[in-house]
Amino acid sequence: MQNHHSDSQEGLLERIAGSLTAWHDGRMARGYSRDLRERLLQAVASGLSVVEVARITGVSARTIGRYKRKAATGASLEPGLSPGGPRKITASEEETLRAQ
8 A cells, every 4th residue: 555645745855865865975974863853753654654754865764763663762862972082183173174
C-alpha cells in the first residue's frame, strides 16, 4: 500500500535533501540538528514511511528509526557532543587563522 502525501511535503523534504547533500562534503559528518530531526519525524507522522523519508532526504532509515524511538520515549532529540580531544587552539587563534 502506498502512502499518499502532498507535493509540498515531498518538496520540503527534497529541499532538505539538497541542503544535506551540500553539507556532506566527504568529511566525517556531524550530528544532524534538532530542527532537522524534528522535520524528519514530522514527515513520518504526516503519513510518509520511514523508508520514503530516507530515500528522499538521504538520511538513513536506521537513523530516522532511532529518532522515532527517542521521541517515543521522551528522550531529547538534541545532537550529542562530538567525540574528540580538547581544542588545541583558542577561538581567537582560529579567527586569526581564518583571516589569513
